[in-house]
Amino acid sequence: MKEKLSVVKIGGNVIEDEKALDNFLSAFSRLEGLKILVHGGGKLATQLATKLGIESKMIDGRRITDAETVDIITMVYGGLANKKIVAQLQSKNINAIGLSGADGNSIQAHKRPVKQIDYGFVGDIDGVSSELLKNLLSINLTPIFCALSHDGAGQLLNTNADTIASEIAIGMASVFETTLYYCFEKKGVLLDITDENSVVKNIDTSKYKELLSKGVIADGMLPKLHNCFHALDNNVEKVCLGDVSMLDKNTKLFTTLKL
Ligand SMILES: Nc1ncnc2c1ncn2[C@@H]1O[C@H](COP(=O)(O)OP(=O)(O)O)[C@@H](O)[C@H]1O
Numbered sequence: 001m002k003e004k005l006s007v008v009k010i011g012g013n014v015i016e017d018e019k020a021l022d023n024f025l026s027a028f029s030r031l032e033g034l035k036i037l038v039h040g041g042g043k044l045a046t047q048l049a050t051k052l053g054i055e056s057k058m059i060d061g062r063r064i065t066d067a068e069t070v071d072i073i074t075m076v077y078g079g080l081a082n083k084k085i086v087a088q089l090q091s092k093n094i095n096a097i098g099l100s101g102a103d104g105n106s107i108q109a110h111k112r113p114v115k116q117i118d119y120g121f122v123g124d125i126d127g128v129s130s131e132l133l134k135n136l137l138s139i140n141l142t143p144i145f146c147a148l149s150h151d152g153a154g155q156l157l158n159t160n161a162d163t164i165a166s167e168i169a170i171g172m173a174s175v176f177e178t179t180l181y182y183c184f185e186k187k188g189v190l191l192d193i194t195d196e197n198s199v200v201k202n203i204d205t206s207k208y209k210e211l212l213s214k215g216v217i218a219d220g221m222l223p224k225l226h227n228c229f230h231a232l233d234n235n236v237e238k239v240c241l242g243d244v245s246m247l248d249k250n251t252k253l254f255t256t257l258k259l
């Protein structure tokens, strides 16, 4: 039987809020078994860019990443956000190790080809080094990934953190029984965005199609659920979406996705 692994992605609104981040990291540290954390920090990057007088451009939730912007996101994702999380986890007795996709060649990617839109230095993932991650986990290190991949030719690439999480989960699924958790500020996929308790508890492929056609899934939830089903289609056992209480397993109010 395969050993269990949890891959947890932490949402942008949680990272931004010091108290919420601390709560989340405490819950993450209590999570039993092998685990990997993935974080973004898109809003923090936008804030720093604004302070530096650089405009942030997003299309369909993806950042147009020119040469100036790739430097900013490297500082924010790979530096500030990643190292703060690693240090806070150390204080909670988790031996965390911060990684970008360039570290240990852990996430290989290529620059997204220009079609209608030139996204700039944005990476589409080709592979994840599951062997390296397995080795780190085996010596009791907990990998903490930021939203950076690389092209193998010296260029760092901006890659959406939801996608990094699903690709890591897919890469690890051959070795571990893998569950992917998307932890954000809502209790799960909501039927009515204004009603916190209207959580859709179970979503399979046909329910997903129904929710899409009814327009229930919108904004950031669209790419997120696309990533969820991509992971399920590629051997990830289970995907769960919810707030921090989902990690502590002291609530039944969260969304579980299965094929
Ligand atoms: N049906 C829905 N249920 C829950 N959230 C939804 C729904 N439709 C749209 N959303 C929006 O999607 C957002 C989550 O996407 P996003 O901000 O990209 O995630 P993250 O915080 O993980 O980066 C929520 O904050 C919410 O405003």
Ligand SMILES: CC(=O)N[C@@H](CCC(=O)OP(=O)(O)O)C(=O)O
Residues within 6 Å of the ligand: 010, 011, 012, 013, 039, 040, 041, 042, 043, 045, 061, 062, 063, 073, 122, 147, 158, 159, 160, 161, 162
């Ligand atoms: C290509 C692309 O758009 N990358 C994202 C990466 C950060 C991210 O995903 O952050 P959240 O999870 O906090 O939204 C961006 O730069 O905003």
